[in-house]
Amino acid sequence: MATRWGICGTGLICNDFCAALSSCPSSEHQIVAVAARELERARKFAATYGIPTAYGSYQELVQDPNVDIVYIGTIHKTHKSISLLCLNSGKPVLCEKPMCLTIDDVKEVHRVAKEKNLFFMEGIWSRCFPIYDEIRKELDSGTLGQPFLVISTMTMPMLDVGKTSEGGGCMMSIGCYVIQAANLVFKGMPEKITVEGTLAEDGADLGACIILRYSGNRMASLIYYSQAMAEITEKSFSERFKNLQSNTFTIIGTKGEIKVDAPFLCPTKMSGPSGNKEFPLPKTKHPVILPNSEGLCYEADCVRQCLKEGLKECPKMTHADSEIINSIMAEMCKQLGLDYSGVSTTATTKNIFIY
Incomplete structure (x- = not known):
């Protein structure tokens, strides 16, 4: 059914x-x-x-x-x-x-x-893409040895990141992707979170550099930023985004490394100890607007499988994962001076960029 x-x-x-x-x-x-x-x-x-x-x-x-x-x-x-x-x-x-x-x-x-x-x-x-399944296999097999460093960069051509009063800001739109990359590899909460960021005139964050220090000298170096190619408006958002080759995710271990090619949030290619892997996107009957959104079918398939098995949360994106990622973001908000605690949940006609 x-x-x-x-x-x-x-x-x-x-x-x-x-x-x-x-x-x-x-x-x-x-x-x-x-x-x-x-x-x-x-x-x-x-x-x-x-x-x-x-x-x-x-x-x-x-x-x-x-x-x-x-x-x-x-x-x-x-x-x-x-x-x-x-x-x-x-x-x-x-x-x-x-x-x-x-x-x-x-x-x-x-x-x-x-x-x-x-x-x-x-x-x-991201967690439901076939490339992420390959990452999990590499991590579980031990081919990397002990992973000790995650490097991830997420840039986006966004002239308007929205207002914090509307739930906007670059962290909420794209910053979460680099944080989930570190969480995929290191799982638990970091011992120390250090953030330096840039705010727009109205107080919303435009981007930040993040250092997460985990136990056992493991670290994540993460960057997200919204203004890359943002002013080249004669090209479509999709064209500009596809030309941003900085959106990568690298895991370095004591025996080897994995590199997920751009765009790492919705990837089709990676290289690692087991060789190069590529998973072309499926074809859709209707056109997508955002790059690689054809891959949302992987998420839908994952949810369907969970429902068929009677699961109450997805093993690829657990409740614990969400709470860790959002706890890191909460600490980032403190350090950047962002406050979403008083934001009204009433819907307005203004849409905010979602990716």
Whole structure:
């Protein structure tokens, strides 16, 4: 039986998630409903993707008995409230990152998911790509020896990173990707977190350099920045992003190293002790907007498998992973002077860039 998806939101990432699902067999994935805050937008989106039901509120969608799981791709600051709405209505959830803006909210959502005995996953899609499976195999096999250094850089052409009052900022959009890279390798909390960053005039972060020190002299050197090629506006965002070769992820160990080619957040190529690996992206019936978004199908397949097995969290992106990543981000916020604790979760018409 197919996994029946309900979609919350009609923005860029929801477009690409639905386009990615078009590469999957209908016997495995079906989009049965979409909801937006304006019914006409939901109807237009539904017509594009052949979705049978459109709703003008998220409350209506979570009450639909045909929906097996809800995908949340709305603006950052609404993720917590919509996640809780879904969980309290008995619906499992795949929520785009960041799942919440504060670590306290992350823990609250996880607590409710456990109380309701429902599946919940923060959608850091990188973890579901075949290249990341290869990384795990290399780490588990011991071919690297003892990993002691992670180096990751994430740059993006973003002239507008949004306002912190709207849940914006570069950390929430792209900084989490370099942090998840370190977490993939070193798992637990670092012993020390050091951050130097740059803020926009309105206080949102434009980027930062991060040093994470772990036990046993293990370290991660991480950089994220939003202004790379941002002013070359005669080229599309996709063209500019694809030309940024800095977006790589390297793991160095006592016996060898792994290098994940750009873009490491949604990769198709890597090199390591077992040789070069390449996994071409699947073809979709509908065009994607953001680079390599065809790979969102890997995340959907991963969620489907978890549901079939009765799992309440995804082994590739566990609740513990989310709490560690968001705890690191919470400390970064302190050091950078960012405060999301008072951000309203009320939806607005302004969209914030989501990747």
